[in-house]
Amino acid sequence: MIVAAQMIFLQLISVISFSNDMGRTWHKYTFTDERIHVDGLLTEPGEYTHKFTLFGHRNYRDHWKLFALDLAPLVARNCTYPDDYVNVSFARNTQNSNQCHLGMRQTFEQLKEGNCLVGSEYKRVTTTELCPCTDIDYECGYGYITTSSGCKKVVGKGSPIDDIRDILDEDTTPTIPPCVNGLRKMPTQYRKVPGDQCQNDLEGKLFTIVNCSIVVTPPPPPTIHVKLLNKTNEVKIGEVLHFTAVSNSETVWSVIRTAEPKDKITTRPVKRDEISLN
Numbered sequence: 001m002i003v004a005a006q007m008i009f010l011q012l013i014s015v016i017s018f019s020n021d022m023g024r025t026w027h028k029y030t031f032t033d034e035r036i037h038v039d040g041l042l043t044e045p046g047e048y049t050h051k052f053t054l055f056g057h058r059n060y061r062d063h064w065k066l067f068a069l070d071l072a073p074l075v076a077r078n079c080t081y082p083d084d085y086v087n088v089s090f091a092r093n094t095q096n097s098n099q100c101h102l103g104m105r106q107t108f109e110q111l112k113e114g115n116c117l118v119g120s121e122y123k124r125v126t127t128t129e130l131c132p133c134t135d136i137d138y139e140c141g142y143g144y145i146t147t148s149s150g151c152k153k154v155v156g157k158g159s160p161i162d163d164i165r166d167i168l169d170e171d172t173t174p175t176i177p178p179c180v181n182g183l184r185k186m187p188t189q190y191r192k193v194p195g196d197q198c199q200n201d202l203e204g205k206l207f208t209i210v211n212c213s214i215v216v217t218p219p220p221p222p223t224i225h226v227k228l229l230n231k232t233n234e235v236k237i238g239e240v241l242h243f244t245a246v247s248n249s250e251t252v253w254s255v256i257r258t259a260e261p262k263d264k265i266t267t268r269p270v271k272r273d274e275i276s277l278n
């Protein structure tokens with residue numbers, strides 16, 4: 001039951017208004033023969049109470065007058081369960097027809113008409129079901145703002161505010177999650193709406209799985225080969241041949257000592273990485 005009393009400066013009243021149907025209809029009730037200035041209206045805890053205390057004064061020099069009001073007799077009949085009650089739940093918005101709000105579908109009992117008296121023994125039944133996650137259960141995370149085309153990064157590398165540490169004292173460098181079994185769960189630009197209870201996160205919404213296994217490829221074999229600069233292949237002992245290093249060349253030069261003619265060595269291309277002149 002809802003009770004309302006007018007508190008208007010210098011205006012004396014003797015009538016209060018009450019509603020027993022959540023404010024849909026209002027009735028007047030004359031609670032006193034003498035008109036008073038209302039100073040306050042107290043209610044007992046609990047939404048179904050029909051007991052109120054009203055206090056006020058007639059003249060400013062007077063003491064308060066207290067009125068203990070029990071409006072129960074003004075209600076024709078006692079409510080019966082479950083006929084006078086109805087289960088309701090609130091849809092958060094039109095695009096979410098499953099009536100889930102913050103990942104929960106909450107249903108609770110309400111008086112159907114309200115023209116009856118709820119007994120003090122009545123305990124309202126509220127049921128909560130958890131909903132599967134949908135896009136509406138997520139919002140742009142820290143460092144992002146919501147735009148018509150999705151989440152736009154505004155803080156961090158490659159964004160208008162490059163280094164958040166210039167603004168905040170604390171170190172906000174994002175910690176890179178560890179690599180577990182070759183996979184890393186990298187956070188996305190989304191986060192769950194705070195307080196949202198939805199079940200079964202949408203795949204890839206909060207984390208993208210990154211393959212972080214270290215690919216071990218053997219280092220490429222050296223491709224430096226030696227090329228003879230001199231136009232001749234023949235050299236006497238003590239003479240100098242000049243070589244240059246050539247990458248990706250197929251030609252590998254080696255210097256070999258030949259038996260004939262004596263005291264000469266000959267170079268010739270072979271598949272060898274190193275040459276030595278002994």
Ligand SMILES: *[C@@H]1O[C@H](CO)[C@@H](O)[C@H](O)[C@H]1NC(C)=O
Binds near residue numbers: 076077078119120
């Ligand atoms: C309503 O219920 C109360 C007890 O909860 C009982 O005392 C009272 O007589 C009942 N009133 C009617 C009209 O049945």
Ligand SMILES: *[C@@H]1O[C@H](CO)[C@@H](O)[C@H](O)[C@H]1NC(C)=O
Binds near residue numbers: 082085
């Ligand atoms: C409301 O729903 C709950 C849970 O399903 C049920 O126990 C209760 O009886 C329902 N109340 C009414 C008035 O139908």
Ligand SMILES: *[C@@H]1O[C@H](CO)[C@@H](O)[C@H](O)[C@H]1NC(C)=O
Binds near residue numbers: 212
């Ligand atoms: C990660 O990538 C490596 C190399 O491409 C591949 O061998 C491995 O199977 C991948 N791991 C997973 C879990 O996909």
Ligand SMILES: *[C@@H]1O[C@H](CO)[C@@H](O)[C@H](O)[C@H]1NC(C)=O
Binds near residue numbers: 229232235236241
């Ligand atoms: C090879 O070339 C270098 C530099 O041009 C020269 O000093 C050297 O004498 C040459 N060696 C032979 C055997 O011609």
